[in-house]
Structures are given as structure tokens and as C-alpha cells.
Amino acid sequence: MSWVRENLFSSWGNTLTSCFIGFVLAWALVPFVDWAVISADWGGSKRTDCNSGGACWVYVIQRFDQFMYGFYPVSERWRVDVVGILLVVALTLFFWPRVSARLALLCWALALFFCWFLLTGGVLALPYVETRLWGGMMLTVVLTVGGLVLAFPVAILLALGRRSSLPLVRISCTAFIELWRGVPLITVLFMASVMLPLFLPDGAGVDKLLRALIGVSLFAGAYLAEVIRGGLQAILRGQYEAAAALGLGYWKTMTYVIMPQALRHVIPGLLNTIIALFKDTTLVLIIGMFDFLGIIQASLNDQEWLGLAAEGYVFAALIYWSICYSLSRLSIKVEQHSGVHRV
Amino acid sequence: MSEPVIKVEQVHKWFGSHQALAGVDLTVNAGERIVVCGPSGSGKSTLVRCMNGLETIDSGAITINQIDLSGGLTAIEQVRKSVGMVFQQFNLFPHLTVEENLCLAPTRSLGLSAYAAKERALKYLERVHIPEQAAKFPLQLSGGQQQRVAIARALCMEPKIMLFDEPTSALDPEMIKEVVDVIAELAEDGMTLVCVTHEMGLARAMADRIVFLDEGLVVEEAPPSAFFNAPKSDRTKQFLCKIL
Numbered sequence: 001m002s003w004v005r006e007n008l009f010s011s012w013g014n015t016l017t018s019c020f021i022g023f024v025l026a027w028a029l030v031p032f033v034d035w036a037v038i039s040a041d042w043g044g045s046k047r048t049d050c051n052s053g054g055a056c057w058v059y060v061i062q063r064f065d066q067f068m069y070g071f072y073p074v075s076e077r078w079r080v081d082v083v084g085i086l087l088v089v090a091l092t093l094f095f096w097p098r099v100s101a102r103l104a105l106l107c108w109a110l111a112l113f114f115c116w117f118l119l120t121g122g123v124l125a126l127p128y129v130e131t132r133l134w135g136g137m138m139l140t141v142v143l144t145v146g147g148l149v150l151a152f153p154v155a156i157l158l159a160l161g162r163r164s165s166l167p168l169v170r171i172s173c174t175a176f177i178e179l180w181r182g183v184p185l186i187t188v189l190f191m192a193s194v195m196l197p198l199f200l201p202d203g204a205g206v207d208k209l210l211r212a213l214i215g216v217s218l219f220a221g222a223y224l225a226e227v228i229r230g231g232l233q234a235i236l237r238g239q240y241e242a243a244a245a246l247g248l249g250y251w252k253t254m255t256y257v258i259m260p261q262a263l264r265h266v267i268p269g270l271l272n273t274i275i276a277l278f279k280d281t282t283l284v285l286i287i288g289m290f291d292f293l294g295i296i297q298a299s300l301n302d303q304e305w306l307g308l309a310a311e312g313y314v315f316a317a318l319i320y321w322s323i324c325y326s327l328s329r330l331s332i333k334v335e336q337h338s339g340v341h342r343v
Numbered sequence: 344m345s346e347p348v349i350k351v352e353q354v355h356k357w358f359g360s361h362q363a364l365a366g367v368d369l370t371v372n373a374g375e376r377i378v379v380c381g382p383s384g385s386g387k388s389t390l391v392r393c394m395n396g397l398e399t400i401d402s403g404a405i406t407i408n409q410i411d412l413s414g415g416l417t418a419i420e421q422v423r424k425s426v427g428m429v430f431q432q433f434n435l436f437p438h439l440t441v442e443e444n445l446c447l448a449p450t451r452s453l454g455l456s457a458y459a460a461k462e463r464a465l466k467y468l469e470r471v472h473i474p475e476q477a478a479k480f481p482l483q484l485s486g487g488q489q490q491r492v493a494i495a496r497a498l499c500m501e502p503k504i505m506l507f508d509e510p511t512s513a514l515d516p517e518m519i520k521e522v523v524d525v526i527a528e529l530a531e532d533g534m535t536l537v538c539v540t541h542e543m544g545l546a547r548a549m550a551d552r553i554v555f556l557d558e559g560l561v562v563e564e565a566p567p568s569a570f571f572n573a574p575k576s577d578r579t580k581q582f583l584c585k586i587l
Contacts, residue, residue, distance in 0.1 A: 241397055242434035242493075246448035246500060247424040256447055261438050 036314065047305055059305045060315045066299065067315075070135015070290055076127065080138050083115045087145065091330070101260075112149055131209035135290040137319070142209075143216055143281040143291065148274060150217035155224035160254060162229055173225075180222035185280050188215040193287035212284055220277045227269040231262030264338050271331040275324050292316065348373045348504060348535055349394060354403035356389055356559075363389040365559035366403070373503075376536045378546040378567075381556035382582060387539045390556065391506050394537065395419075395426045408503060424452060427497030431509040433489045435481035441468070441492050442477040445499045453500065460499070467495040471525050487518030491525055498529075505529065507538035511545070523548065543586065547571070555579050 008018040039054030042061070050056035060067075069077050090111050093104045119142070122128035134142065161173030180188070192215035193208055200206065235258055243253040263270070285294040296312045299305065349371035356364040363386045371377055379387045392398045393405060396412055396419035405412045407422045436444050445464035449455040455463070468474045471491035473484075481489055490510060497505060510526065511519045523545045530536055530549035540546060546553055546567060553570040555563040555578075563570070563579045571587075574580050 236434075238430060238432050238434035239436065242428075242430065242436070243448075244397060245395055245423060245426075245428035245430075246496070247420055247452040248448060249420060252451050256451060257436055261436075264438065 055311050055314070056308055057311065059308045059311055063299055063305075066136060067292065067295055068137045070139055070295055071133040072129060072135070072138065073127075073133070076121070076129055079118050079121070079126070079129075083118055084141075086111055086115060087141070108149065112146075131207055134209065136295045137292045139209075139284070139289060140278070140281050140292040143213060143284065144274075144278045146213050147216035147220050147277060147281070150213065151219075151221035151224055154217065154221035155228055156259065158221060158225035159228035159232060162225065163232060177222045177225055180219055181226070183219075185216070185219055185283055186286060188219050189283060189287050191215065208287070209289070212287065212289065216277070216281065220273065223273050223276075224270065227266050227273055228262060230269060231264075231266035232258065234265045235261055264335075267331055267335050267338070271327060275327060278324065278327070279320065292319070346373060347371065348408055349537065350404075350406040351390070351394070352404045352406075354390075354393065354405060355401050356386070356393065356398060357401050362559055364393070364400070367556075367559065367561055369554060369561060369564075371504075371535060371537060373535055374533050376530045376549050376551045377538065377554055378550040378552075379537065379539045379554045379556060380541065380543075380546065380582075381562075385556040386559040387556045388508050391428075391508050391537060391539050394504075394506055395423050395428055397428075424500060425502050426504045426506060427500055427502035428506045429490070429493050429497055429508065429510050431512050433481070433486075433493045433513070435489055435493055435496070437481050439480075440477070441473075441479055441481065441484070444481065444492060445496050448496070449499050463499050463501075464495070467498040468492075470498065470528075471495045472521075485518060486514045487521045490514060490518075490522045494522075494525055494529075502534075504535045504537070507536065507540065509539050509541065511540065511542050541586065543571075555582065557582075 009015045034054070036055050039052050040057055041050040041052050041054060042057050043049065044058045045062060047056075047059070049058050065074075065077070069080055072080060090108055093107060117123055118126070119134070120129060120131065158173050158177055161169045162177065164170045164173070189212060192211040196206075196211055239257055239261070240253060243257045248257070281291055282293045284291050285297070290298055293316050296316050300309050300312050347370045349369070351367055351369040354364050354367045355362070365386075367386070367390055369377075369390075379390065381387045389398055393400050393412075394407060400412075408425055410418050410422050412419060412422060435441075436447070439447065442461065442464050445467065446457070446460040449460040449463060450457060465474060465477065468477055471494055473488055473491055473495075476484060476488060476492070481492065484492065490513075494510075507526065511522050514522060519542065523542060526536070526538065526545060527548045536549070538545070538549070550567050553563075553565060553567055554561055555570070555576075557578050563574065563576050565575070570579070571583065574583060
């Protein structure tokens with residue numbers, strides 16, 4: 001109570017401002033909360049169960065599985081769950097104090113191969129699931145994580161290459177970065193899905209998802225490279241000299257001395273790019289893939305559930321927001337854990 | 344005792360249009376302790392930095408432990424493994440603990456096992472009198488402690504020669520002594536040292552020979568007693584008047 005008096009009502013001006021902001025909040029939020037929570041419909045299984053005038057969450061609940069798994073066969077969805085759990089475990093690797101970088105990288109690489117085989121199947125007793133059936137949140141995560149994991153090594157090499165003293169390396173890296181950064185992601189995806197097959201010989205069809213993944217990762221790689229280059233520029237010359245004086249060569253200097261510091265400097269920038277990529281994956285809709293937003297949009301046209309666009313989009317916004325916010329919290333934790341404050 | 348481990352012959356070095364070294368000759372024998380001094384801009388740091396290939400020379404020759412530094416990257420990297428260097432700004436790796444700073448190059452550059460490197464690290468941390476700081480990060484230490492860690496880091500490579508580039512210039516006055524003491528102890532152990540410094544106390548305490556540089560040239564070379572008490576050149580006299 002005293003906090004309220006001191007901070008919100010300490011003077012006439014403050015009181016007026018507080019009242020005004022309070023009024024605006026109430027004016028905007030009360031109807032929304034009423035629509036979304038108080039008079040919303042939660043139970044039931046059909047469109048006709050929604051008759052209170054509030055939000056029809058029945059639709060979201062009924063369609064939840066499809067939003068998450070797309071058209072992935074119901075009997076095989078446990079495979080997606082396993083991959084999801086693995087991903088969370090892999091993320092916690094960042095926080096295990098005694099895991100060496102090499103081991104963590106190896107775990108990531110193995111986990112990714114494992115995930116790809118588990119999701120596609122066709123080996124051992126697992127039935128084959130075409131990537132065309134992948135969709136919903138699962139596809140969004142596959143595109144983001146897969147794209148990032150492929151983009152990261154590319155980005156590191158490009159960032160180093162752009163600062164190289166060899167003119168040919170420097171020029172080609174710069175050209176590559178500028179080319180991919182100068183083109184909209186939509187164009188990249190179109191090229192990957194429509195143009196690329198024209199250049200490939202018949203029968204050498206590369207999976208459409210894989211093509212999109214490569215496009216996304218090269219695109220993200222160019223952006224990440226510039227973020228990482230920013231970090232490299234913050235490293236003082238003395239660090240290079242000290243490493244050189246100790247007999248460390250170029251790659252060892254970069255691996256053990258320069259990159260660890262540079263990457264720590266740019267965690268906020270990296271996260272920025274990661275979040276942007278996560279949301280940009282919604283663009284795969286235009287090459288006929290149904291990511292999380294795409295599948296919600298598609299289901300809005302369902303004859304049984306017409307007129308529920310608000311519910312669909314609010315749900316999509318909520319999920320996107322909570323994932324991006326969690327990522328942002330995660331990056332703060334990583335920053336603290338990696339000891340940025342000590343540097 | 345007397346075979347030369349560092350041979351600098353007619354070395355010239357230009358930075359753009361500025362000539363840093365104008366034909367320097369210097370020979371250092373094994374176990375000798377050399378102090379290089381001179382006014383700022385005289386080329387003394389450049390000279391030391393040329394000795395492990397941090398700067399490339401424009402003409403002349405530098406031979407370290409019978410290896411010619413002009414022999415490309417492999418020669419330079421070979422030389423660097425036997426030549427330790429301590430910088431004015433310490434240049435410790437801030438993302439690594441003191442112990443990791445010390446172990447990095449022995450494991451990655453010399454191929455020591457993690458265990459052997461750690462043992463070595465503790466040995467040299469004791470030598471610089473701060474074994475209790477092994478688990479800390481560099482920026483948690485005082486300047487004097489950081490510089491002593493930097494000395495230990497160089498020693499962990501068990502070099503034959505140690506180069507010091509103004510090791511006390513970035514330190515608060517009350518921390519200079521702890522670093523000077525450590526360097527003087529090294530000097531007593533018979534390692535070959537080349538030290539650029541303004542710290543005349545250090546020069547008196549450890550030097551076998553003082554090399555006075557001005558405008559990229561060696562003006563005078565003499566043992567400390569002769570250098571301080573009976574300098575030959577006028578330029579040296581002028582310099583000594585200003586700093587003593």
C-alpha cells in the first residue's frame with residue numbers, strides 16, 4: 001500500500017497520470033479479458049457448443065493436436081514428442097558446468113541426425129513419414145532449429161572469412177553475405193522450391209523441406225555472420241598477440257581464445273536473429289508448407305469452424321510470444337552462466 | 344654459456360613513412376639478462392616484438408636459437424614455442440580462469456596432457472607466489488597479480504628465452520615491486536631475459552647489460568654500473584638526467 005502511495009500518487013501530477021493510464025488499461029483490457037476468459041467457452045466438441053458470445057476455445061482445443069503435429073500420422077506422433085524432449089535436454093547442455101564444448105557439439109550433432117531419422121523413419125521398424133505431412137509447430141521448430149544448426153558453422157566461417165587477410169577469401173565471403181542479406185527470404189524460399197529443381201537433373205529430387213532448410217540456413221547464416229563479426233571486432237589486438245606469442249596457430253587461436261569471447265559479446269544480437277528467424281519461418285506458407293501459423297490459417301476455412309479467426313490468431317500470437325519470451329529469458333541465463341559479467 | 348641465442352643483424356623496420364628501427368645489431372648469449380631502454384618512440388618495443396615475429400622486419404636478419412625468423416610461419420611458430428612474452432597490458436584471456444589461462448598453450452600448442460599441464464601451471468603459479476588464485480578469473484585480480492599470472496603463463500611453455508615488453512608500465516606504483524621481484528627472481532635462475540623497461544630499479548637489479556636505443560639505433564651498450572655511472576654518449580647522459 002505504501003509502495004502505491006509513494007510511487008503512483010506522490011503528487012498531483014503523478015496521481016493524474018496514474019489515473020489516466022489506469023483508465024486506458026481498464027478500457028482496453030477489461031473487454032478483452034471478458035472475451036478471452038470470463039465469458040469464453042471451454043467445454044464441448046462442436047461449433048454449436050460455443051454460444052456464450054465470448055471466445056470459442058473449443059475450436060483451439062479440438063484442433064490443438066493438428067496445430068502441433070500438422071498431418072503427421074496420429075499413430076506416429078510419439079516420435080515428434082521424443083524429438084521435442086531431446087531438444088529440451090540438448091538446450092540444458094548450455095547449463096551443465098562440466099560439459100566441454102567438444103562433447104556438447106558432438107551431442108548436438110548426434111542428436112540432430114537421430115532426430116532426422118526418427119522423424120522421417122523408413123529405417124528399422126519405423127514407417128516412413130513423408131516430409132509433406134509435417135506441419136504445425138513441429139515444422140516451425142524443425143525449420144528454426146535445423147536452419148540455425150546448419151547456419152551457425154556457415155556464419156562462423158563467413159565472419160572469419162570476411163576479416164581474413166587473404167583477398168580472395170575476404171571478397172568471396174563479403175559477396176556471399178551481401179548477396180544473401182540483400183534478398184528477401186521469400187525470394188530465397190521461392191528459389192529453393194521452384195527454381196532449384198529446374199536446374200537439377202530429373203530424379204535427383206532433393207526433398208522440398210530439405211531445400212527450404214538449406215535456403216533458410218544460408219539466409220540466416222549471412223545475418224548471423226554479421227552479428228558474429230561485430231563480436232570479433234570487439235576483441236582487442238592484444239588477445240591475438242598473446243595467443244600468437246604462446247605458439248598457437250590461427251585456428252587454435254580462433255577456437256580457444258577469440259571465438260569464445262566474441263560469441264559471448266554478441267549473445268543479445270544472436271538471440272535477436274534467432275527470434276527473427278523463428279518468426280520468419282511462417283513464410284514457408286507461400287511454398288505450400290503448413291507451419292504453425294499456416295496450419296491455423298488453413299483451419300480457419302474449415303466448414304465446421306467458420307468465423308473463428310480471432311481465436312486462431314490470438315492463440316497463435318500467444319504461443320509465438322511465449323516461445324520468444326522464453327528464448328529471451330534463456331539467453332539472459334546463458335549470458336549469466338557464460339560469465340559475461342566477468343569480462 | 345656464451346653461444347648467442349638471439350642474433351639481431353642490421354634490422355630495419357618501417358611503419359608507413361616512420362622508421363622504427365634503423366639498422367639495429369644486437370647479440371644476446373644464453374643466460375644473459377638484457378635491459379632495453381630509451382625514450383618513447385625509440386623503437387625498443389618494436390625490437391622486442393620482432394624477436395618473436397609479432398612484427399615482421401623489412402630488412403636484416405633475426406636468428407633465435409639458430410632458427411631464422413624469415414623462414415615463414417612454421418619457423419615463427421617454432422620460435423614462439425621456445426620464446427615467452429609478457430606484455431604491458433597483460434593480455435590474459437578474460438574468459439578463462441587463471442589455471443585455464445596457464446594450461447591452454449601447453450595442451451594445445453605443446454600437446455601436453457591435461458594433467459601434466461595442470462601440474463605445470465600450479466608449479467609456476469607458486470613460482471610467482473599466487474597459487475591460491477588458480478580458480479579466479481583474471482579481472483578479479485589486481486594489476487600486479489594479473490601481470491604475475493601473465494609471467495607464469497609464459498613460463499608454462501618452459502621457454503628458453505623470456506621477452507618483457509614494459510611489464511610494469513601499466514601498473515599502480517605499489518604493485519610494481521611485486522612484479523619486479525618476480526622478474527628479478529627469474530633473472531637469478533639463469534634464464535635468458537630481454538626486458539624493455541623504464542623501471543631503472545629493475546635494470547639495476549637484474550641486468551647484465553643495458554642497451555640504450557634512440558631513434559631506432561643502438562646508442563650505447565654497457566653493464567649497469569658503467570651505464571649509470573659513466574655513460575659515454577651525450578644522448579645517454581641527457582636521458583639519464585631526465586629519468587633519474
